[in-house]
Amino acid sequence: xxxxxxxxxxxxLTLLFGCSNDNFSEATAITNISVIHPVTGLxxxxxxxxxxxxILSVSSSVDNLQNVxxxxxxxxxxxxxxxxxxxxxxxxxxxxxxxxxxxxxAHGITSVxxxxxxxxxxxxxxxxxxxPEAISxxxxxxxxxxxxxxxxxxxxxxxxxxTENSTISMAKKKVTELNDAGVDFIKIYEMVSPEIFxxxxxxxxxxxxxxxxxVPLSMRASIAGPAVDSMEHLRNVELDCAFNSAQLxxxxxxxxxxxxxxxxxxxxxxxxxxxxxxxxxxxxxxxxNQTIDNLKSTIQVPTLRLNAFSMYPGYEREDWDNxxxxxxxxxxxxxxxxxxxxxxxxxxxxxxxxxFAKWSMSLIDRMNKRGVPIGAGxxxxxxxxxxxxxxxxxxxxxxxxxxxxxxxxxxxxxxxAEFFSMQEEMGTIEKGKVADMVLLSKNPIENISNTRQVELxxxxxxxxxxxxxxxxxx
Numbered sequence: 001x002x003x004x005x006x007x008x009x010x011x012x013l014t015l016l017f018g019c020s021n022d023n024f025s026e027a028t029a030i031t032n033i034s035v036i037h038p039v040t041g042l043x044x045x046x047x048x049x050x051x052x053x054x055i056l057s058v059s060s061s062v063d064n065l066q067n068v069x070x071x072x073x074x075x076x077x078x079x080x081x082x083x084x085x086x087x088x089x090x091x092x093x094x095x096x097x098x099x100x101x102x103x104x105x106a107h108g109i110t111s112v113x114x115x116x117x118x119x120x121x122x123x124x125x126x127x128x129x130x131x132p133e134a135i136s137x138x139x140x141x142x143x144x145x146x147x148x149x150x151x152x153x154x155x156x157x158x159x160x161x162x163t164e165n166s167t168i169s170m171a172k173k174k175v176t177e178l179n180d181a182g183v184d185f186i187k188i189y190e191m192v193s194p195e196i197f198x199x200x201x202x203x204x205x206x207x208x209x210x211x212x213x214x215v216p217l218s219m220r221a222s223i224a225g226p227a228v229d230s231m232e233h234l235r236n237v238e239l240d241c242a243f244n245s246a247q248l249x250x251x252x253x254x255x256x257x258x259x260x261x262x263x264x265x266x267x268x269x270x271x272x273x274x275x276x277x278x279x280x281x282x283x284x285x286x287x288x289n290q291t292i293d294n295l296k297s298t299i300q301v302p303t304l305r306l307n308a309f310s311m312y313p314g315y316e317r318e319d320w321d322n323x324x325x326x327x328x329x330x331x332x333x334x335x336x337x338x339x340x341x342x343x344x345x346x347x348x349x350x351x352x353x354x355x356f357a358k359w360s361m362s363l364i365d366r367m368n369k370r371g372v373p374i375g376a377g378x379x380x381x382x383x384x385x386x387x388x389x390x391x392x393x394x395x396x397x398x399x400x401x402x403x404x405x406x407x408x409x410x411x412x413x414x415x416x417a418e419f420f421s422m423q424e425e426m427g428t429i430e431k432g433k434v435a436d437m438v439l440l441s442k443n444p445i446e447n448i449s450n451t452r453q454v455e456l457x458x459x460x461x462x463x464x465x466x467x468x469x470x471x472x473x474x
Contacts, residue, residue, distance in 0.1 A: 025067045027051040028463070030439070033074025035429050038081065038410035042445060048079060050435040053461040057431050072456075078443050080409060080451070081428055082110030082137075082436030082459065084416035085391045086301050087232060087377025090125050090139075091117040092159055095330025096381045099473045101129055101136035103326070106469040107388030108438035108451065110459045111426070113377070113416060114141040115187050115212055115232065116153070116161045123181070135469070137459060138436070140184040140420065142212060146174060146200055148191035150264035157265050162189060168199040175203035184420065188213035188228065190235065191264050201227050210419055212301075217271055218256055220249060222294040229419055230299040230375060233307060234360055241288035241363075242279040251275070280359045288363075292370050299419055301377040302364050304397035305390055310354035311361075312400075314384055314393065315342045323386050326470070335384060365402030374403065375419065376412035392452045405448040435461035 030048040035058060037043060049056040049068070065071065085104065090112075091097055104112060114122070122141055129136040145153055145162035153162035165171040175186060186204050188197060188211060197216055204211050211228040215221045215236035222240050225231055239248050252271055259267055305314075314320060320339065327335050368374055376398065378390040385393075391412065398408040417427035426434045437458040442450035457464045 025069065027056055027068045028070045028072065029065050029068045030072045030074045030079060030437075031062060031065070033439075034078045034443070036078055036080045036406075036409065036445060037428055038406060038413050039428075041406060042443075046079075048074075048429060048437070050437075050458070050461055053435050055429060055431055055433050055435055058429055072439075074439065077455065078440040078450075079429060080108075080438050080440060080444060081413040081426070082438060082457070083108050083391060083412045083451070084111045084113065084376065085109050085378055085380065085388075085394075085412075086113045086230070086375045086416050086419070087115050087303055088112045088380050088387070089116055089161065089382060090114050090141075091121040092161060093331060093381050095328045096387060097125060099328050100381075100387045101134070102469045102473050103387040103389075104137045105135065105388070105457055105459055105464055106454075106466040106473075107391065108454045108457050109137055109388050109391055110436040110438070110457065111138040111140070111416065113185075113212075113419070114139060115377075116142060116145040116189075118161060118163075119143050119178075119181055135464070142185050142187040143178045143181065143183045145187050145189040146171070146192065147189040147264065148193055148196055148216075150191050150259065150262070150267055152189060152191060152264040152268050154264060156263060162264075165192060165196050165200065168195060171196050171199040172203045175200060175207070175209070179207040179209060183209065185210040185212055185229070187211075188216070190214045190217050190268055192216045193218050197224060197227075210421075212419075217252060217268065220245070220291075222291045225295045225298045228298060230301055231295070232301050232303065232377070233379075234300065234302050234363055237291065237363065238276055238279040238356075238359060240291040241284060242282040243284035243287060244282050245279070245284075245287060248275055248279055277355055280355055288366070289370065292367050292372055295367070295372050296370070297373075299373045299375045299415060300364070300367055301375040302360060302398075303377055303379045303394070304360055304364065304401060305385065305393045306379050306383045307360035308354070308357035308397060309383060311357040312397065313342060314390075315339045317393075323389060326386060326389075326473070328473075331381070338384060361397070361401040364398065368401075368403055368407070373415060373418070374398065374407070374411045375415040376408065392449070395448050395451055399448045405445050408448050409444060409451070 027049050033046050035043045035046045047062050048058050129139045146165050147162040149166035151162040151164050186209050188200050212230045213228040215224045220240050221237045376394050378385045378394050380387045380390050395408045414427035417423040439456045441453040441455050444450040454466050
């Protein structure tokens with residue numbers, strides 16, 4: 001028995017040290033690098049060792065590098081965790097679907113959260129992106145927008161990415177079907193009734209599916225928000241921040257309850273048009289603070305680059321001509337025409353007076369200061385958002401709205417991991433976590449725009465160079 005015990009110990013030690021040597025012999029080391037942690041900040045002169053899809057070590061030591069397969073000199077460079085885009089639509093525009101994975105990676109986005117698409121279109125895209133040899137970010141998806149009786153994205157005036165849930169049984173069945181199909185979370189949309197909202201959220205809890213949502217038009221942000229894990233676009237929060245919020249809500253319910261026929265898109269748009277600016281103009285600080293305090297456990301994904309587009313239009317960026325060159329052929333003509341129209345219309349209109357744009361920026365500042373979690377998402381490719389590129393624009397907007405650069409980085413790294421309860425696996429550059437990292441030539445803590453200075457991207461342990469990726473897209 002004693003000999004058997006000794007033999008087992010020797011076998012264990014052989015395996016332990018054998019695996020260690022094998023790991024180092026096939027590992028890659030990034031030396032002399034400044035590692036940025038989204039909480040603790042800058043760690044200078046670090047050596048990061050990774051192999052396959054795992055970070056093996058992060059330390060100031062340079063021991064055991066003689067056997068590594070590759071050494072990358074990170075002197076005067078900066079390493080951040082792989083970035084997320086928390087709000088994308090991979091199948092919204094067929095012109096972009098094929099090129100999206102490489103566009104994301106070329107810009108340092110190593111994970112994306114798809115927030116709405118029909119399963120028959122999503123499933124082949126997800127399968128392709130998750131294939132072992134795919135050049136693609138990690139992808140997490142919700143399936144369709146779970147809407148009410150009147151579906152906004154019904155395929156008529158806008159692409160079809162929503163589905164009807166007009167009864168409680170229909171709602172519960174849909175969540176079960178989506179869970180069986182392998183979705184990572186669900187997305188509740190604006191036209192659901194409170195009863196359907198509750199049925200969807202209760203069904204999601206059975207399967208431990210996180211919930212992303214717009215605040216339904218039939219509900220208040222302070223009520224719906226705490227029941228979900230993330231809220232998108234700051235949509236409908238303005239009503240709860242108005243001194244006459246109860247009156248506005250009653251008016252809204254009367255319109256919703258009397259609606260019998262017509263497109264969901266038209267109904268939703270008419271309510272936004274009728275009530276958004278009056279609610280903003282009737283702002284009540286105390287009411288708004290109470291609403292915000294109810295949202296401290298709910299991630300806000302504001303998509304500021306979309307909400308505040310009228311204040312900071314992409315068309316007027318110095319690099320917009322370069323953006324247009326990257327847009328896939330199926331969409332390029334439309335984007336160029338929209339750019340030309342913008343400058344033509346600007347001659348006669350004051351596009352910089354958007355109340356909703358100003359409101360969105362100020363609301364995020366208020367939310368951030370009161371401890372509401374903020375996540376980074378873009379709604380790409382909606383609203384002329386180039387996949388990957390637009391995430392950096394969103395980070396710039398978050399900083400413009402009041403976040404510190406390191407807080408904006410947190411919004412695109414740790415915060416999305418928290419949505420999926422995966423912060424122990426990803427979101428920071430630490431031993432044992434996945435090998436998703438971005439090497440930058442400039443310090444993003446000093447200037448958030450430096451997240452654009454991508455020299456190389458490490459996705460699932462594989463190294464990609466942006467220029468080479470871009471050459472294979474068009």
